[in-house]
Amino acid sequence: MSTIKIAIQKSGRLNEDSLQILKDCGISIDNGKDQLKASARNFPLEVFYLRNGDIPQYLRDGVVDIAIIGENVLIEKGEDIAIAEKLGFSKCKVSLAIPKEKDYNGISDFQGKRIATSYPNTVQQYLNKHNIEADLHIINGSVEIAPNIGLADAICDIVSSGSTLFKNNLKEVEVMLKSEAVLAVSPKITNEAKETLEKLQFRMRAVLNGKNSKYVLLNAPNDKIEAIIGILPGMNSPTVLPLAKEGWSSLHSVVKDNEFWQVIDDLKEAGAESILVAPIEKMVL
Ligand SMILES: Nc1ncnc2c1ncn2[C@@H]1O[C@H](COP(=O)(O)OP(=O)(O)OP(=O)(O)O)[C@@H](O)[C@H]1O
Numbered sequence: 001m002s003t004i005k006i007a008i009q010k011s012g013r014l015n016e017d018s019l020q021i022l023k024d025c026g027i028s029i030d031n032g033k034d035q036l037k038a039s040a041r042n043f044p045l046e047v048f049y050l051r052n053g054d055i056p057q058y059l060r061d062g063v064v065d066i067a068i069i070g071e072n073v074l075i076e077k078g079e080d081i082a083i084a085e086k087l088g089f090s091k092c093k094v095s096l097a098i099p100k101e102k103d104y105n106g107i108s109d110f111q112g113k114r115i116a117t118s119y120p121n122t123v124q125q126y127l128n129k130h131n132i133e134a135d136l137h138i139i140n141g142s143v144e145i146a147p148n149i150g151l152a153d154a155i156c157d158i159v160s161s162g163s164t165l166f167k168n169n170l171k172e173v174e175v176m177l178k179s180e181a182v183l184a185v186s187p188k189i190t191n192e193a194k195e196t197l198e199k200l201q202f203r204m205r206a207v208l209n210g211k212n213s214k215y216v217l218l219n220a221p222n223d224k225i226e227a228i229i230g231i232l233p234g235m236n237s238p239t240v241l242p243l244a245k246e247g248w249s250s251l252h253s254v255v256k257d258n259e260f261w262q263v264i265d266d267l268k269e270a271g272a273e274s275i276l277v278a279p280i281e282k283m284v285l
């Protein structure tokens with residue numbers, strides 16, 4: 001297999017989860033402190049630790065084949081770069097916010113206003129779409145402070161819990177996009193590197209599918225099995241095994257996280273007992 005080069009954030013919010021997903025894929029990386037490049041011991045992978053904002057250009061130039069990066073950064077700086085996989089962590093929004101005490105009547109309120117942001121392309125595109133002209137002030141961090149120090153009338157930045165907005169007396173008025181960490185692919189990736197990428201993606205999907213599901217075991221009287229099977233979505237048909245107790249069976253199945261509590265309520269209603277729930281480490285579909 002040909003070796004592929006992956007960029008991950010050197011330090012910051014994506015660094016730990018990016019290394020964790022590689023680890024969950026069974027890939028061990030010699031991770032010396034202050035090393036900017038490392039090799040995997042048991043998979044043909046070279047890891048480059050880079051600044052987030054530089055990663056789209058490295059992908060474009062083919063310096064790295066793939067990267068783990070926030071979708072928001074690709075929207076800002078790399079719309080030409082393809083996404084191979086959504087990775088489910090670092091979920092956030094990129095939003096417009098204004099001082100809490102100001103009224104808001106719609107996007108036309110931004111006409112002629114000063115907006116501080118680290119995402120000028122994203123804001124400009126959004127404003128263009130709505131035929132609004134505003135004055136953008138580009139700053140690299142602590143954007144939420146701008147209205148309080150008289151630098152801007154509004155801001156555009158990342159919102160997650162909303163606590164930074166709250167602490168700075170701001171309110172979110174427009175959600176421009178939703179983002180999560182993704183696996184991005186260089187347009188210059190070679191066919192040989194693509195084969196290795198497919199192997200990596202196969203492992204990543206198994207990890208992500210496992211994370212999003214639970215293994216459910218339950219007991220039920222045999223006359224309730226049909227109703228219970230109707231409730232269990234499962235990968236395939238559920239496993240049904242006889243219990244030592246006459247007339248009873250044990251059923252095993254997989255339930256997705258987003259429907260989990262509804263399914264559990266329905267199972268109880270249908271006569272399921274002793275329901276056990278276990279995490280799934282990997283799930284190969
Ligand atoms: N509060 C947050 N909650 C969830 N995800 C976030 C949050 N802030 C940022 N992110 C996501 O994590 C990514 C990295 O954010 P982080 O603040 O670590 O880096 P940065 O300041 O954008 O870049 P650099 O690597 O240049 O320091 C962002 O691009 C975004 O996708």
Ligand SMILES: O=P(O)(O)OC[C@H]1O[C@H](OP(=O)(O)OP(=O)(O)O)[C@H](O)[C@@H]1O
Binds near residue numbers: 162
């Ligand atoms: O809605 P919240 O949960 O409060 O998160 C949003 C904040 O998190 C990020 O800042 P970060 O801490 O990364 O600092 P930075 O501005 O230096 O990037 C982002 O730029 C917002 O300021």
Ligand SMILES: [Mg+2]
């Ligand atoms: Mg940040």
